[in-house]
Amino acid sequence: MPPYLSISRRTRRTPFTDRVTAAGVSAYTIYNHMLLPTVFTSVEEDYRHLKSAVQVWDVACERQVEIRGPQAAELVQMLTPRDLSDMMVGQCYYTPMVDETGGMLNDPVTVKLDEDRYWVSIADSDLMFWIKGLAVGYRLAADVIEPDVSPLAIQGPGADDLAARVFGEEVRSIRFFRYKRLSFNGADLVVARSGYSKQGGFEIYVEGGQHGEPLWDALFEAGRDLDVRAGCPNLIERIEAGMLSYGNDMTRANTPHECGLGRFCDTRSAIGCVGRDALLRVAREGPLKQIRYLEMGGEALPPCPEPWKVNAGGEFAGEVTSAAWSPDFGVNVAIAMIGRDWWDEGTLLEVATPAGNRMARVRNRSWL
């Protein structure tokens, strides 16, 4: 039996928490000092449903850091090695963010709201503290705040149909990692085609907590015949999809290149990035270890609450950081950081799991 979670004001509730509770949430994690549901019926049943129907996710914990002002664009570029010079209003960019040594501080989606206004939709770290520190230290003309914006995701094969019933047919025309401002409850909400699954769907940036419950209710009202249910990022599906989790699969110790995010590092052109010097070096030499996917046979393994050592003939080859039993693929799927001597597709390795040593096969691509 897992332990209970003690909830206090510090582990912040969201505009959707009462609805999530009513929907029968059974477990949470804490993410950006906020409640993030992790299980409703069971991880496996939630997974089946996510892949076959449509779910509404309380991902309010994807807090926004709003950066606004004459030097906002300059400040945002300081944060990431991805070149933002061509980014247009209406676009969302996945943006690894690094410190001065090239270490990952977060891997948010950056939303360009206006030429001088951005939302950085963060993973689990107080990225705002870093941004504020830079803004103060470099004396930049930019305001950095956490606005009252709580993302709600619609994910699953029925997402387009459900979203269209509430926001109108226009949602279907939103392209991947683009957003439109659509009307709900008298507010113009940012609706983006994005989300932390590969089942398709949207993230609605609910600006103003008062819109939270009306939107939740409207989605459930409209989606009854679609079997809409409350859901959450699903451990199995996100590993199958190869979606990394900051704090799990990568930390401050890792460079974007180690995380397989080198394609987002425009180290030549992203001149303003504070980690650029370090990453130029990394880009030249290449990483010594990198994210890979591992497939392990045998019975279903327990979850991975701390890294599992990966060995190659007794030598340390890396570590598994996320793992789950995949019902659809009939194997244990895992994300791991593997040394360059062992990272080729098909390499056979040994993983020290709590259930004993397991043979593992390296994959360069995820399952979905």
Add this chain to the structure above:
Amino acid sequence: MPPYLSISRRTRRTPFTDRVTAAGVSAYTIYNHMLLPTVFTSVEEDYRHLKSAVQVWDVACERQVEIRGPQAAELVQMLTPRDLSDMMVGQCYYTPMVDETGGMLNDPVTVKLDEDRYWVSIADSDLMFWIKGLAVGYRLAADVIEPDVSPLAIQGPGADDLAARVFGEEVRSIRFFRYKRLSFNGADLVVARSGYSKQGGFEIYVEGGQHGEPLWDALFEAGRDLDVRAGCPNLIERIEAGMLSYGNDMTRANTPHECGLGRFCDTRSAIGCVGRDALLRVAREGPLKQIRYLEMGGEALPPCPEPWKVNAGGEFAGEVTSAAWSPDFGVNVAIAMIGRDWWDEGTLLEVATPAGNRMARVRNRSWL
């Protein structure tokens, strides 16, 4: 029934987690992305035992930010309005830390290890991100890291006896908020007289995770006849003691003066503090609201997972942020942020609790 907590690598284990599990922890919270036990037997039974015997607490989640280098002292002073110019090696200072607007970012204990080396023992926010941002932005010659240091607390009336059996009689001579380096397991550990209770005791800054279990075991071995048990910061006792919790009783929205921490603001002399300009203004005008303690009669109230509104004749007077039933005082004890019109000792107010409205009496001092 509270919900379960899902544990992953991101909700980091500590060097003591296996021992805490074996000791029967029943609930956790997440604090600095790390497991912090909140309940063993029950909050009330843990409270009784803390006040009568001695407990060992896994407070590894009080992570350290180490600041080292020629400009370390300058950088630490930038963080806090407390004047650190007279701080000596061997001292621990409670240091509110603020942003450029005077908003609280954390309320750590700062430990001076050397003239050019400090540990900042943080409450629940990624303060390191702010410190690194300032160091980079101001181009300071200082290194900012999170070292492998995991505090373990010994708290309760039996703390001196227990600590003396493991570290020798010298621990008894450590003064409040001072530390000594004492030997254990071949390591020189920082042992400070401090802790998040008013029952007395020590915090041992366990430098090197490999010392965690040997120290835990040594304490339990030595303390059998003292009825030593695994414990944790106790909600009831910390409210009785008037100890504030960052994220619960104060947030980034509050100034130190609102938190009743004006005595730690040497705004005239703490010249380097980045929030000094804003706090000079606050010091001149005084805060409009401030932390107070509230006593409520009637039956035991449930815990306070989100602020409870406080009213005075229908007018908004403030909010309760932490509450618990105190068995020893036979009342509900609470911490609240109260407007200046209503903050005088003895003022009667009305609190909107989940169990209905309750009369509350304002206290200027805590119970312990």
